[in-house]
Structure formats: structure tokens, C-alpha cells
Amino acid sequence: xxxxxxxxxxxxxxxxxxxxxxxxxxxxxxxxxxxxxxxxxxxxxxxxxxxxxxxxxxxxxxxxxxxxxxxxxxxxxxxxxxxxxxxxxxxxxxxxxxxxxxxxxxxxxxxxxxxxxxxxxxxxxxxxxxxxxxxxxxxxxxxxxxxxxxxxxx
Amino acid sequence: xxxxxxxxxxxxxxxxxxxxxxxxxxxxxxxxxxxxxxxxxxxxxxxxxxxxxxxxxxxxxxxxxxxxxxxxxxxxxxxxxxxxxxxxxxxxxxxxxxxxxxxxxxxxxxxxxxxxxxxxxxxxxxxxxxxxxxxxxxxxxxxxxxxxxxxxxx
Numbered sequence: 001x002x003x004x005x006x007x008x009x010x011x012x013x014x015x016x017x018x019x020x021x022x023x024x025x026x027x028x029x030x031x032x033x034x035x036x037x038x039x040x041x042x043x044x045x046x047x048x049x050x051x052x053x054x055x056x057x058x059x060x061x062x063x064x065x066x067x068x069x070x071x072x073x074x075x076x077x078x079x080x081x082x083x084x085x086x087x088x089x090x091x092x093x094x095x096x097x098x099x100x101x102x103x104x105x106x107x108x109x110x111x112x113x114x115x116x117x118x119x120x121x122x123x124x125x126x127x128x129x130x131x132x133x134x135x136x137x138x139x140x141x142x143x144x145x146x147x148x149x150x151x152x153x154x
Numbered sequence: 155x156x157x158x159x160x161x162x163x164x165x166x167x168x169x170x171x172x173x174x175x176x177x178x179x180x181x182x183x184x185x186x187x188x189x190x191x192x193x194x195x196x197x198x199x200x201x202x203x204x205x206x207x208x209x210x211x212x213x214x215x216x217x218x219x220x221x222x223x224x225x226x227x228x229x230x231x232x233x234x235x236x237x238x239x240x241x242x243x244x245x246x247x248x249x250x251x252x253x254x255x256x257x258x259x260x261x262x263x264x265x266x267x268x269x270x271x272x273x274x275x276x277x278x279x280x281x282x283x284x285x286x287x288x289x290x291x292x293x294x295x296x297x298x299x300x301x302x303x304x305x306x307x308x
Contacts, residue, residue: 013173015169015172015173016173018169019167019169019170019173047308073233077277077278077279078278078279079227079278079279079280080279080280083279105308106308122277122279123231123276123277123289124231124232124233125231125232125233125234125237125276125289125293125296126233126234126296126307126308127289127292128292128296131285131288131289131292134285134288135277135279135281135285135289138281138282138285139279142279142280142282153280154201154259154260154280
């Protein structure tokens with residue numbers, strides 16, 4: 001199984017970007033992983049049009065074989081143990097490519113929600129974009145340490 | 155109203171500590187705020203004893219007038235809007251001092267839970283200690299921008 005994380009919009013804060021990169025390196029020790037940062041749509045102040053254009057760009061990065069998971073505060077929430085078990089389940093189901101998507105400030109379109117296989121919530125709270133990416137990469141790393149029985153997770 | 159955040163255990167990661175400090179400065183523009191970092195109990199590998207000793211140290215930092223909120227993944231979860239409304243409610247109730255506590259790796263003791271007025275969950279997932287502090291300070295900042303009708307929160 002290969003995992004991709006697509007982030008719509010570059011991290012604005014180099015400090016957090018640095019912290020994210022360190023988790024990316026740690027995840028790669030466990031599984032083929034690719035972080036892909038997408039330029040956010042420009043010159044669109046209307047939220048609905050922004051989300052539409054964003055999804056048009058995101059769709060180009062997804063292939064029919066991908067198992068697509070949107071990160072959204074209205075999604076399903078898991079404990080770290082449950083999320084780790086979920087990943088393990090996907091590996092056992094021999095999914096080839098799992099793609100997580102962190103969207104921009106205005107949420108996903110109905111079309112995006114229809115296309116996605118699952119929607120995952122990191123928090124009921126609205127996390128700042130860079131912080132959401134940081135929380136997610138840390139959870140992904142944590143999930144693999146749980147699977148391998150490493151000491152990281154108490 | 156004054157807000158204090160007590161973190162048990164110094165941030166291990168200077169990069170995240172730096173990001174936390176920036177939110178602390180931003181919060182201080184809205185409300186008297188104090189971040190107090192407590193040395194974690196040393197030489198205690200037993201989780202139960204660790205949590206006991208940790209609470210003994212934390213208790214010294216709390217006064218009877220404090221309204222105490224523990225941050226714990228098993229606590230109540232709020233959306234950012236609900237959390238902002240909650241803070242506003244406390245201000246209207248004229249609470250003098252609200253104290254949030256981020257504990258160490260082994261969770262809080264039953265005694266700590268009995269002492270606390272509320273328990274708040276940032277995520278059902280177990281967040282790494284420094285990341286939990288970062289998420290919380292950003293949420294506190296966000297809560298005030300919501301209260302003031304600023305553009306930060308979409």
C-alpha cells in the first residue's frame with residue numbers, strides 16, 4: 001500500500017512546515033508515502049467558487065484506483081488506536097493507494113464528498129490549515145508505531 | 155477574566171515551542187493570559203505514580219478561586235464556535251480566573267478529575283504533547299477572533 005497526502009495550499013508558516021517535514025520523513029520509514037502540496041486557486045474570494053475550483057484542481061491528482069479520504073471537521077472521528085486499526089484493515093484489504101486530502105479554508109464541495117470513499121475528522125474544532133497538516137502527519141506516524149508495537153504511543 | 159494555561163512538561167521541540175509562543179502573544183492582545191510550564195516529575199516510570207506526582211505538583215499551582223478545565227481526549231468536544239461561546243459565557247458569569255491544564259503522557263488521576271470543573275477534548279485522537287499545546291493556543295486565539303467578529307475564522 002502507498003499513502004499520499006494532498007494538501008491544498010502551501011503551509012504559510014515555515015516553522016510548522018518544518019515540523020510537518022520531520023513527520024513525513026518518519027512516516028517514510030514505515031510505508032511508501034508522498035506529500036503533495038497543491039497551489040491554491042488564486043483570485044477567488046467567493047467561497048463556493050473557491051471550493052469548486054479547488055476540487056477541479058484536486059481531481060486531476062486523483063486516479064480511479066485511489067481510495068480517497070477527505071479530512072473535514074464534520075467527518076467521522078477516530079481514536080488513535082481506531083485510526084491505526086483502520087489503516088491496518090486497508091493494508092489487509094490490499095488497497096494499492098490511499099489518498100488523504102486536506103482542503104482549503106472553505107470546505108469541500110458536494111461533488112468532492114460524493115467522490116470520496118470516507119471523510120475523517122481530526123477534531124470537531126476548525127484547525128488552522130498548517131496545524132491540521134501537522135496533526136495529521138503526527139497521527140499517521142503514531143498509527144504505524146501502534147501497529148508495530150513501538151513505545152511512542154502510551 | 156484572566157486565563158492561565160498550565161502545561162505539564164516542557165515542550166520538547168523548539169520548533170513547536172516557537173509556534174506556541176506566537177499564539178500566546180496573539181492571545182495576550184485580547185485577554186490577560188499566562189502560560190506556565192511545569193517541570194515534569196522525574197524518575198517515575200510507573201504511569202500511576204507519575205500521574206499522582208504530577209497532580210501533586212499541579213495542585214500547588216491552583217487556587218480555590220480558579221475555574222479548572224482539564225484537557226483530555228476523553229473530555230467533552232466542542233466546535234470552535236461552541237468553544238468561543240463557552241468562553242464568552244464564562245466572561246459573562248464574571249469568572250475571575252480560568253485555568254486550562256495540559257497533562258503529561260499518562261493522563262489525569264481520578265483526584266484530578268474530581269477537582270476539575272470541566273474536561274475538554276481537542277480531539278478523540280491522542281495528540282503529541284507539544285502539538286496539543288499548539289492546537290489549544292490556536293483555538294484560544296481563534297475563539298477571541300470569533301467573539302470579536304474578526305475575519306480569521308471562516
